[in-house]
Amino acid sequence: MATPPLRTAVAMAATEFGDPGKVLAPLTVDIPAPGPRQVVVQVRAAGVNPIDGKITRGLFGADPATLPRRIGSEAAGIVTAVGDGARYFAPDEADRREICVGDEVIVYRAVGGYAQALLADDSAVHAKPAALDFPVAAGLLLTGVTAADLIGAVAVAADDTVVVHGGAGAVGSIAVQLALRLGADVVATAAPRNHEFLERLGAVPVVYGDGLAERIRDASVGPVTVALDTVGTDEAVDSSLALGVPPTRIASIAAFQRADDGIVLLDGSGAEGKRRRAEAIAGLIADATSGDLIVEIAKTFPLTQAGAALDELAGPHPRGKFVLLP
Ligand SMILES: NC(=O)c1ccc[n+]([C@@H]2O[C@H](COP(=O)([O-])OP(=O)(O)OC[C@H]3O[C@@H](n4cnc5c(N)ncnc54)[C@H](OP(=O)(O)O)[C@@H]3O)[C@@H](O)[C@H]2O)c1
Incomplete structure (x- = not known):
């Protein structure tokens, strides 16, 4: 028998702006009936991303009027209610299929994904295909589309030699795989504990830190043409510039302090990036x-441990996605 839909749900919300472990608290929220082109999803897994911690810390605005603020950018679960005309996302409007109660789905971008329902x-x-586990589904899209944006923004091709900074990270490991699939040679920076993983993917691993440009040069087969x-x-x-990569082929999702260098900065805004x-x-x-595509899950946490998960993600942490299980 199908699980009856929840009327209320526990959701993790920032009660003030600060370190997630201190300020994220469980709230009991009502689940409204879906309006036109909306659905209610019972969450089976929620992906944990660095941006959720940055939002909680107030780095994207700290207006107290927005508190309590529900957190969580992606989730996977089962549809429990469908509003009028609700259809799956598709880049082409004509391809949008009807969403039904009981469907297994991924929600990205979610608003308030750290919850039992949203x-x-x-x-x-x-x-969500039945064969795709809920935790992997919940941790796939934010990092995946970002990696695809990096690859596309600088048009990585088979004749490129690419360095991926942070190649064992959640975004980096997908960028490495996408670049390799295009036929590029890939050097990737990572802590030594992640080198065997990068070798398994087909990349040449290099330790970050002093002397990085020389190590990348020594590790690459030809001149490095792209930096992600x-x-x-x-x-x-700096190491990418020192290797002679033109700024127009250095794409970053995090070095926003280096805009004056003319590198390609990606935050998902802008028509091209969205497309x-x-x-x-x-x-x-x-x-x-x-x-x-290999998407590793490093750890799962109970929903109420979202703050601890985000605090751990902000420092050195095991490779792979962190996922909350409501
Ligand atoms: N602009 C956008 O659209 C966008 C989208 C998604 C994410 N982001 C941002 O991108 C960043 C990465 O996200 P993520 O989900 O991939 O995080 P992640 O899984 O934590 O990966 C980050 C990786 O950086 C590596 N690292 C740490 N310190 C380093 C250093 N000094 N030098 C080189 N590498 C180092 C770590 O690798 P080791 O463990 O091997 O040390 C870690 O795995 C975050 O700041 C996130 O907010 C931006």
């Missing part, structure tokens, strides 16, 4: 389901 606009709802930065340190940008990210979704889901 209300979502249908434009954020994607069909998922770390945002000056070292990542690249939207067009990547179906392929990411298909490849994660078939196993052609």
